[in-house]
Amino acid sequence: LMLRRVADNSSITSAAISGGIGDFSVKLYKGFTSGGDREVELFINGVSQGTSTAFDDFDEHVFEVNGINIGGDIVIQITNTTSKQVIIDDIHWTSFDGPSNLPPTIANITQTPATDVMPDQSVSVSADVTDGDGTVASVELNWGLSSGNLTNSINMNLAAGDTYTTDTDIPAQAGGVAVYYAITAEDDLGATKTSPEQSYTVVLLDPTLVLNPTSLSGFEYALGEGPSAVQSYDISGFNFVGNGSVDVTAPASYEISVDNQFWFNSLILQYADGELIAQPRTMYVRLKAGLAAGDKNEAIAHEDVNIGLVELPLSGEVTSITQVADIAALRQGATDGTVYQLTGEAIMSFAGSNRNQKFIQDATGGILIDDNAGIITTEYEIGDGITGLTGTISVYNNMVQLIPTEDAGAASSTGNAITPVEVMFDALDASYQAQLVKVNTADFNTTGNFAQGTNYTLTDPTGNGVMRTQYSNLDYIGTPIPEVTQNITGVIMQFNSTLQLIPRSLTDFEDAPVTDPTIYADPMVVNGISYPVDGGPSNPQSFMISGINLTSGIAVTTNSAYFEISATGGSNFVPESPIIINQTNGVVEETPIYARLKAGLELGNYSGLVVANSAGAENVTITLNGSVYDGTAPGGGLETFANLDLE
Known part of the structure; x- marks a missing residue:
């Protein structure tokens, strides 16, 4: 008999047959010559009993299903499940007159994932198992890597309804591996049923070479130096066929290594078992020494019959060097990556613990060496001379920095004395960056112990400044903040607009008790003394006056046409000038002075001065800033000062 394609619902069905059925067999042949798998399914009384193994040849194939064991009248149906014609012959079955107990029925076998099982995926299996004349006692899945040899077992438990699911998955297998499995169910009376063998083949993935990262850049050194700093990348291979090797070839300007010690051109x-041995493998790369100046944009080649050619792009440069004679010229260098060489000698004044930073200076200025990459390996001491420094210029938060490109070698001199530049806070500006300076008669505005990474406000006779505990290797971290006036030596670092004094050690602090008559004001600039048009006078604001070593009281005076001062604030404000603050035993404790903007002023911004003086002491000047603003306009106030009263 010939069964046509499944689209024609091609099948053969018997009439009712008495005597039951025990075992069944039928011979299958390929019909005609077109290619494609042939397969049939057996139904007894409308229930599937199994599917034949697919074939596409002209051999004779016997489809057997044993142990069906269904008694009574039966109907046999054989159905073509493919689109190809199948010839069937010699249909044979045995009767079944055994006990009335029937084995379980196994249907709707489902695997997850159903198709395209990947090498890293395990597979779960479920099936509907029922027993018409009893109960299901156990369900088990048996699997293996060859047909008919299903030696591995996995228990299946009832999940929901009649559906049983594997307790654990069939483990993940390598690409191209075929997995076979069947389900066996047993009822409470010992009758068993085994499903037809099922199978799937794990997807065989294309061979792949993975590079991480996929490119490298920034290889650089100055002409006459080299090799460059080393960079690295990792190589992993997957799904290689057989055993072999990947050829790795460096381009002309580069060399490669597997241990960062011995360097090669190739x-x-x-690889074995589909992967590189001991992967991921780390490859080290650098620019060769002795190259001519110019860009070095090339690629490392990775080749094998599995993967073809895979390239890792490289970019680098051998730069020419611009020589400068001193630090002043170096600080003017461009920040475009140009490599500079300082031909003159610079003296190291301090080395910080962060980022391998060093402060150097010569007669023309100072600069901070920021060596986070650890290019400079020579150890230097304070007072060592360094000649021939090379690097690029960068600016970080307004701090000019030298980023070294090469170790400068041994000190060109040692034991050089560095005399700090004496400077007051009002004169401290960016020109002092990285230089060793000394600020005299400075007082801290707080007490306690020094903590690392903290800014502290200092006051000298000219105003306020900042001392910073920048580095963890400073020996005064954790020690008490001085409570007496200090002369403080340190290097200058700038952060945005803030100039920071960084003492190098405890020896940079020197007690400097004040013996001369001295007046202090805090703050020395008072802003925001304002009122709307026709709303004057303003609310008072205050500043503090104090003094030590005085021989007479302090007179606080203003000649401003716009501002007035009082010894009392709020509703008790009484304009007077001068205000006399008497001293006791040479001391004036902090005393508030109140200032306000006079009534009746026109729309505009105003500035004025208050002077505090005492016999033998330097005058202290306090600046007052305020405005009369349009109270009906959004935001109020003005942008520029039009009325300056700076007497």
């Missing part, structure tokens, strides 16, 4: 990486 290397071989072996």
Whole structure:
């Protein structure tokens, strides 16, 4: 008989047959010559009993299903499940007159994932198992890697309804591996049923070479130096066929290594069992020494019959060097990556613990060496001379920095004395960056112990400044903040607009008790003394006056046409000038002075001065800023000062 394609619902069905059925067999042949798998399914009384193994040849194939064991009248149906014609012959079955107990029925076998099982995926299986004349006692899945040899077992438990699911998955297998499995169910009376064998083949993935990262850049050194700093990348291989090796070839300007010690133009990486041996393998790369100046944009080649050619792009540069004679010229360098060489000698004044930073200076200025990459390996001491420094210029938060490109070698001199530049806070500006300076008669505005990474406000006779505990290797971290006036030596770092004094050690602090008559004001600038048009006078604001070593009281005076001062604030404000603050035993404790903007002023911004003086002491000047603003306009106020009263 010939069964046509499944689209024609091609099947053969018997009439009712008495005597039951025990075992069944039928011979299958390929019909005609067109290619494609042939397969049939057996139904007894409308229930599937199994599917034949697919074939596409002209051999004779016997489809057997044993142990069906269904008694009574039966109907046999054989159905073509493919689109190809199948010839069937010699249909044979045995009767079944055994006990009335029937084995369980196994249907709707489902695997997850159903198709395209990947090498890293395990597979779960479920099936509907029922027993018409009893109960299901156990369900088990047996699997293996060859047909008919299903030696591995996985228990299946009832999940929901009649559906049983594997307790654990069939483990993940390598690409191209075929997995076979069948389900066996047993009822409470010992009758068993085994499903037809099922199978799937794990997807065989294309061979792949993975590079991480996929490119490298920033290889650089100055002409006459080299090799460059080393960079690295990792190589992993997957789904290689057989055993072999990947050829890794460096381009002309580069060299490669597997251990960062021995360098080669080419290397071989072996693979086995589908992967590189001991992957991921780390490859080290650098620019060769002795190259001519110019861009070096090339690629490392990785080749094998599995993967073809895979390239890792490289970019680098051998730069020419611009020589400068001193630090002043170096600080003016461009920040475009140009490599500069300082031909003159610079003296190291301090080395910080962060980022391998060093402060150097010569007669023309100072600069901070920021060596986060650790290019400079020579150890230097304070007072060592360094000649021939090379690097690029960068600016970080307004701090000019030298980023070294090469170790400068041994000190060109040692034991050089560095005399700090004496400077007051009002004169401190960016020109002092990285230089050693000394600020005299400075007082801290707080007490306690020094903590690392903290800014502290200092006051000298000219105003306020900042001392910073920048580095963890400073020996005064954790020690008490001085409570007496200090002369403080340190290097200058700038952060945005803030100039920071960084003492190098405890020896940079020197007690400097004030013996001369001295007046202090805090703050020395008072802003925001304002009122709307026709709303004057303003609310008072205050500043503090104090003094030590005085021989007479302090007179606080203003000649401003716009501002007035009082010894009392709020509703008790009484304009007077001068205000006399008497001293006791040479001391004036902090005393508030109140200032306000006079009534009746026109729309505009105003500035004025208050002077505090005492016999033998330097005058202290306090600046007052305020405005009369349009109270009906959004935001109020003005942008520029039009009325300056700076007497």
